[in-house]
Amino acid sequence: MYSSVESPATSTDKPGPSSVSEVSQLIQGLLKSDPQLANVSIIGEVSGHSQPASGHSYFSLRDREASLRCVMFRYGRGHQYLEDGALVVCEGSAGIYAPRGDLQIIVTSAEPAGVGDQQAQLEELKRKLRAEGLFDPSRKRTLPQFPQRIAVITSEQGAVWHDIANVVRRRYPLMELMLVPSAVQGELAPVSIIEAFADLHAYAETETVDAVVVARGGGSAEDLMPYNDEMVARTIFASRIPVISAVGHETDFTIADDVADLRAPTPSAAAELVSPDIAGLTFETADFAQRLMRGLSGRVTLARQRLELTHDRLAENAPDTQLFRDRVDELKARAQDSWARYITIKREGMKRVEAELRALAPHNILERGYAMVRGTDGRVISSATNIEPKENLELTFADGTVEAEAKVVSTNN
Incomplete structure (x- = not known):
């Protein structure tokens, strides 16, 4: 604690400075000595209320223009009425909380007096917004x-x-x-x-x-x-x-x-x-995979058992099919034989047709001493009646072409 210190040069002129604690105690004394502040009744809206494990209530009383810090110790009456937005009448005294130098009202009792202005405005806004959806x-x-x-x-x-x-x-x-x-x-x-x-x-x-x-x-x-x-x-x-x-x-x-x-x-x-939760997701995924594998394994096992049972039943009741198999094999061999002969006959026929077509090919005919006659316009001339005297002609042989002129045209007729 700081204490007052007097200077020898000025001690007779004025007192030395007071400590913070001394000034705080002086203000506290003045508040207690004022009968209006020593026993005060205040109406206001509760704000910032808290009640820790100690049982004391800490809050503010406020109106439109001012706010006062308040404390009600656990032995006070009316803690149940202290909640944010409540309008209450508090009885108590004014004091100083020395560690912070705060002016506060030490409340001994509280009684409900309705709803505070701020809370009423808040409720009205809620009704308005709710009505708008x-x-x-x-x-x-x-x-x-x-x-x-x-x-x-x-x-x-x-x-x-x-x-x-x-x-x-x-x-x-x-x-x-x-x-x-x-x-x-x-x-x-x-x-x-x-x-x-x-x-x-x-x-x-x-x-x-x-x-x-x-x-x-x-x-x-x-x-x-x-x-x-x-x-x-x-x-x-x-x-x-x-x-x-x-x-x-x-x-x-x-x-x-x-x-x-x-x-x-x-x-x-x-x-x-x-x-x-990625850890939970990992666990759930692994668990699902295990359950899926167990389910699939069970279904595969059941299907295998059913298949084996069906196979055994078929084996017991199936007729002897060996005779039919032998007959099928015989028919298959005969069909393959017939098909092979058919292919051979068709191949030989195709060879004969190919030889005939080759003999009739224009080039082969020319090689036998024949010639193909064309006009100057490229048309093939197959009759002497289609040739005019003095007309230029093109004669095609197997080994080349010759340009000629028809001097005289005579027909068998």
Whole structure:
């Protein structure tokens, strides 16, 4: 603890500086000495409520213009009325939490007073969006069984991105994971989330994106308010890519959860929902292969037994067919004999026809001393009546041609 130190030169002029603890104690004393602050009654909307294992309740009371930190120790009355969005009347006293220097109200009791303004506005927005069909289960799309690429809209600074990446690497390393950074809390977060969706859809014009996870870690009700924003809800509804909402803890619910195609209780759970378990798939495939082999082996064994049984029955009841076999062999031999003789006769006939055709061939006729007469126009002249006196002729012999002129034309007639 820092203590005040007086300077010899100035000790008679003014007191030395006070320590932080001394100033904190002074403020605490002033708060306790004020009768209005020592016993105060406040009406406000509960926000950011949490109740750890100690049993104490930590929350804020807020209205449209201000917010006060509050604590109700486990012995206080009315813990059951403290939930986000509830309008309550709290009795207690104002004080300072010295380690942080925070002004807080130490609440001794709480009574319900209705629904707070923020919660009422949230419920009204839910009714509006539900009436427009944004929560309709029939429009929700299923996720692909084996996705190639998953986008994650979240902060690049927080642990959420790393948690999702670790789960995906462990379960299904074949899938590509891409980060689309955005703010996850504060007044500018809704605009940042909407812009992240716009960037993602521009990328998806040329590349495959199977689904998008909208994620952030746990926090107070105020921290999660960007995911209750109307324009964020409409952006999720209009997304061409299936959306998984993974906002906060399992007990946190936002409008984004209602609009999305699928709600995951935590970001890590979302990573498990979008990534098949490759170890489980390997086991299932091996098990299926074993069952298939056992099934096929059983069917083959049964078929073999039936075939052997049928063979045995046929062998017992089949007549003696040897006589018929011998007769078939004899007929076959005779048919082959007849066919061979037929082929020989036909071949000899073809040889005679070939010799006759060869004898009648024009070249062979010319070799016997004949000649072929053609006119100058190339026509074959077979009669003297077709020749004019003085007409030029072409005589074709077996060994060449001769050009001649018809001097005199005489016919047998």
